[in-house]
Amino acid sequence: MPKVTKKTLNCRGRLVSLETPVVMGILNITPDSFFAGSRIPLEKTVEIAQKMLADGATFLDVGGYSTRPGAADISPTEEADRVLPVIEAILKSFPHALISVDTFRASVARQTVESGAAIINDVSGGTLDQAMFETVSSLDVPYVLMHMRGTPATMQSMTAYQNLVTDVIDELAVRLTELRALGQKDIILDPGFGFAKTPAQNFLLLNQLESFGLFDEPMLVGLSRKSTIWKTLDISANEALNGTTVLNTIALTKGASILRVHDVREAIETVKLTQQLTFF
Known part of the structure; x- marks a missing residue:
């Protein structure tokens, strides 16, 4: 199986090993996430977080801004107001939980890290807030650098590439x-499945995922219940768990270090089974 040179992350002084791939559970604190099952009301967040941690999640990814096409825009203040109470509630119950925050805004990143978040997960790769790179590097937390073009509202009109994989690699580089x-120390790469990419392009990207190993950085893959799966199978997002498992399995064999998912237990099982391939 492909190997990643960098196999650890420093999360607030705690060294997290990526020698074996890990799972990041999704906690969407939004009313309009594309997958209804992930729209978690504040009062249930701690309960869901507890289950994800018990099921084996290494990270919990908290998001207060929906990036699905057509989602409503909200202010940085409203976004922070959604996620900060969640971070505080989770850490009060589970002080050792490692929380990632899904945001493209530097001000929200700073506030959440100051409240205890351990990772910033930026779907825009720093393109939507020019202060993000300087902010996150000063905060000294791992940063997920995802590939996207445009904004959540315009990205699906920006899918023209000369060579998809080469262009994504060049733009990430x-x-x-x-x-x-x-001086940013820990960087996690995310090729951005579904962001400025058609379903066919997502499959092409997955097929050549090992190409991203040239960066020698850990790779996060987020395919969970995305439209690439349910549109291809002519089903709904609620029925897309099996398809998610299939694509996550492929991603693991091609070098993924972190699976970002709605269904933690199933993803952990996928990692455990896929890891058996390394013994042969």
Whole structure:
């Protein structure tokens, strides 16, 4: 199986090993996430977090801004107001939980890290807030650098590539160089499935996922219940768990270090089974 050179993350002084792939559970604190099952009311968040941690999640990814096409725009203040109470509630019950925050706004990133978040997961790769790179590098937390073009509202009209995989690699490389120049230590790459990419392009990207190993950085893959699965199978997002498992299995064999998922137990089982391939 493909190997990643960098196999650890420093999360607030705690060294997290990626020698074996890990799972990040999704906690969407939004009323309009594309998958209804992940729209979690505040009062149930701690309960869901407890189950995800018990099922084996290494990280909990808290998001207060829906990036699905057509989702309503909200202010940084409203976004922070959604996620900060969740971070505080989870850490009060589970002080050792490692919380990732799904945000593209530097101000929200700073507030959440100050409240105890351990990772910033930026779907825009720093393109939607010019202060993000300097902010996250000053906060000294791992940063997920995802590939996207445009904004959540315009990204699906920006899917023209000369060579998909090469173009995504080149665009990530530019951002990666900027981050490294600022002294950012831990960087996780995310090729951005579904963001400025058609379903066919997502499959092409997955088929050549091992190409991203040239960066020697850990790779996060987020395919959970996405439209690429349910549109291809002509089902709903609620029925897309089996398809998610299939694509996550492929991603693991091609070098993914972190699976970002709605269904933690099933993803953990996928990791355990896929890891058996390394013994042969």
